[in-house]
Amino acid sequence: MFLSVVIPVMNEEGNIALLTSRIAEALAGIEHEVIFVDDGSSDRTVAEIEAYGSPVTRVLVLNRNYGQTTAMAAGIDAAEGELIVMLDGDMQNDPRDIPLMIQCMQEGNWDVVAGIRAKRQDGFLLRKVPSKIANWLIRRSTGVHMKDYGCTLKLFRSDVAKSLGLYGELHRYIPVLASMYGARMTQMEVRHHSRHAGVSKYGLGRTFKVASDLMLMLFFQKYGQRPMHLFGGSGLALFLVGVLINLYLLVEKIMVGSIGGRPLLFVGVLLTFTGIQLITTGFMADLIMRTYYESQNKKPYNIKKQILVQPRA
Template sequence: MNLSILIPLLNEEESLKELYTWIIKVMQEHNYAYEIIFLDDGSTDSSWAIIEEFAQDNSNVKGIRFMKNFGKSQALHAGFAKAQGDVIITMDADLQDSPEEIPGLYEMIVNGKYDLVSGWKKKRYDSVVAKNLPSKLFNWAARKTSGVELNDFNCGLKAYKNIVVKNIEVSGEMHRYIPVLAKNAGFGKIGEKVVQHQARKYGETKFGMERFINGFLDLITIWFLSRFGKRPMHLFGALGSVMFIIGFMLAGFIGISKLYYMYNDMRYSLVTNNPWFFIALTSMILGTQLFLAGFLGEIILRTKNNEERYKVASEVNFI
C-alpha cells in the first residue's frame, strides 16, 4: 500500500464530506493504493455517522472513535498503530490543509531523501495577534531548544516513513514535537515543504491561546526527556550532589569559625544567629531531596508499566 492518510478530528461534521471528496479526487488522479483513517477524538456532533457512511461506500476508509476527547496526540498514536501504508500522511480535518499537497510530500519520502517531511504554512490566514505572532515565538523557541530546524512545528500536514511512526511514542500533547521525537529515535533526515494554508471555512478553531502556553511547557518536557529521560539521576543526582557539597562546605566553614573564636577566647554569637547557617542547612536539604528525586526516577523507569491512555468506543473497516 502506498499511502495511509490519518485525519484526527473533533466536531468537524461540516467539513468532512468536502474533505473526503477532495482526497479521493487526488488519490484517483495519481492512482495511489491508499487507506484513509479518520480518528474521531470524541466528537459530539454527527462526525462519526458521516465517517461510517464513507466506510460503507469505500472499503479504503477506516475509522477509530474514542469514547471521549482524549487529545490529538492520543488520536495520532492510535492511528500510527493501525497505519499500513509505506508513507503516512497526517492532516487536519478543517480544510485548512490542502490534499493537493499530498503527492509532493509523498515524493519527498519515497525518493529516500527524508524520513519525515513537515509542512510549512509560510503564508497564513490566521489572526496575526492571536496566532501568527505567538506561533513565530513558539517555533523560534522550539528550534533553539530541540536543534530541529523547522519553521512550523505546529503544521498538521506531515509525511512519514512507516518505520518512523512505528518507533515513536506520541503521548500527552506531544504531537507538536513529533519531528523532535523522531530525531531522538534516530531518524535524523527531516525535511520541510512550503504548503498552502487555507482560511477556515466552517466552524471555529478548537484551540485557544492556552495551546501556546501548553506548547512551551511541553517543549521543556521534551527537552528534559531527550537529555535525561533515560537517566534522570544524571540531572537530579548531579544538582543534588553539588548543592549538598556547597551546603556542607558552608556548614564546615561556620563550624571552623566558631572553633577559632573559642580557641582564641574571642566573643562569638550562637550558630543559629548566623544567616549562613540556614543557607547551608537549606542547601543540604535541597541537595538530598534532588538526589532522592533522581534515585526514585531511576526506580520508576525500571518498574513502570505502559498504561492505556485512551479508550476506543468503536472502529470501522479494520480486520
C-alpha cells in the same frame, strides 16, 4: 498498503464531505486508506464520515475527548501503510500536497517530510505571533531546526511514526521525537487555507501547555535514558555547597560564638537537604527508567538495518 492518511477530528461535521472528496481526488491512483479518529465529537461528524466516506475509509471512535496527540497515536497504531501522513480535519491542510510530499521523500530517501504553511491563513495576534515565538523557542532549546512545528501535515515512514511514543500534548514536538529516533527529516512548503467550517479549538491557553511540554521534551531529549546525570549532578553540587557553608559556619561557631541568627545557616541546611533529595530522586528516576525498558522488553536503541557481509569468492 502503500499510504495511510490519519485524520483526527472533533466536531468537524461541516468539513467532512468536502475533505473526503478532496482526498479522493488528490490520491487517485495511489493505493491508500483513510483513517478518521473521532476524538469525542458531540455533533454529526461520525455520521457524515459514514455518509461520505469511501470503501478505503475507517473510523475510530474514541469513547471521549482525549486530545489531538492521543487521537493521532490511535490513528498511527491502526495504520497499515508503508507511509503515514497526518492531516488536519478542518480543511486548512490541502490533500493535493500529499503526492508532492511522497515524491520529495522518495527523491531524497527521507524518513519524515514536514510541511511549512506558506501564506498561513490564520489570525495574526492570536495564532501567528504565539506560533512564531513557540517555533523559535523550540528550535533554540532542542537544536532541531524545523521552521513550522505546528503544521499537522507531515509524512512519515511507518517505522518512524509508530516509534514516536505520543502522549499528552506532544504532537507539536513530533520533529524532536523523530530526531531522537534518528529519522532523517526535511521540510517543504505546503498550501494553507482558511477554515472551511466549524470553530478552531486553539487559543492562547495552549501557550502554557507548550511551555510545560517543552521542559518535558528537553528532559526526554537530554536525560531520558540517564536521569541520574541530571538529578545526581545538580544534587551533588548543591549538597557540596551546603556542606562547605556548614563547615565554614562550624569553624566560625567554634572561634566566634553564636551563629543561630545568621541567614547563611539556613541557606547551608537548605542546600544540603535539597541536594540529598535530588540525589535520591535521581536514583528513583533511574530505577523507573530501567523498569520501563526491562518490563516491556524494550531496547534503548533502534537498529536501522542489518547487513550480512558475504564471503569473498
